[in-house]
């Protein structure tokens with residue numbers, strides 16, 4: 001007698017992660033320079049996505065469109081459920097408090113101590129936070145980047161890697177849902193660069209933040225990305241996990257992993 005056919009067990013489908021940042025069919029040109037042409041990308045809650053592109057391919061333009069510093073000609077950007085093109089100045093400002101931006105230059109205020117640099121976004125964006133909590137919030141953010149001892153130092157007294165960490169702490173103090181990292185390892189020596197890569201992962205795991213990272217440092221891409229999106233000729237040419245993309249035969253993809 002034939003054994004009964006094994007019954008397929010119903011599998012629990014994991015719920016699709018919530019989309020927290022969606023870029024749909026974005027176009028941005030400067031005169032005849034068509035930088036973004038039908039660029040689309042979605043980031044889900046808790047994932048790190050690296051946008052990898054050659055120099056001048058439009059990575060910074062993309063980030064500037066996302067945070068509303070540049071206006072695209074066509075397409076839509078939805079951040080935490082809000083279409084950025086529809087937001088007035090105040091609404092955009094409120095949204096920016098939930099979207100941390102780590103500038104390539106770090107953008108620390110040189111005339112302020114580390115503590116004052118961290119208090120700055122707190123007082124600007126969290127108008128109703130109890131003053132008594134400020135010290136604790138500053139120290140928590142500094143501990144997150146292992147630099148609690150630098151609170152009273154000036155940025156000029158810190159190394160490049162330390163300044164990068166402080167810039168990240170200044171972003172973290174507002175507990176952002178999303179962090180945009182602009183070339184986070186550029187200008188750092190390889191050892192310090194890898195420390196920053198690990199810190200990006202630690203932040204992701206500790207706070208469940210979503211990150212969009214733009215980079216052309218392949219070690220950074222490999223270590224920080226859950227998913228890589230290739231920006232080629234203005235659009236998202238391919239996307240996938242690093243290991244998968246790095247094995248593709250397409251010459252336009254191979255160029256990045258050679």
Ligand SMILES: Nc1ncnc2c1ncn2[C@@H]1O[C@H](COP(=O)(O)OP(=O)(O)OP(=O)(O)O)[C@@H](O)[C@H]1O
Nearest residue numbers: 030033035053054055056057058059060061062216
């Ligand atoms: N405000 C602007 N006005 C005119 N052209 C601009 C402006 N901003 C960017 N561009 C052009 O857009 C293109 C993409 O620039 P972008 O800075 O986004 O490149 P990128 O991919 O970030 O490069 P890199 O890796 O070198 O930083 C370049 O040709 C640049 O000259």
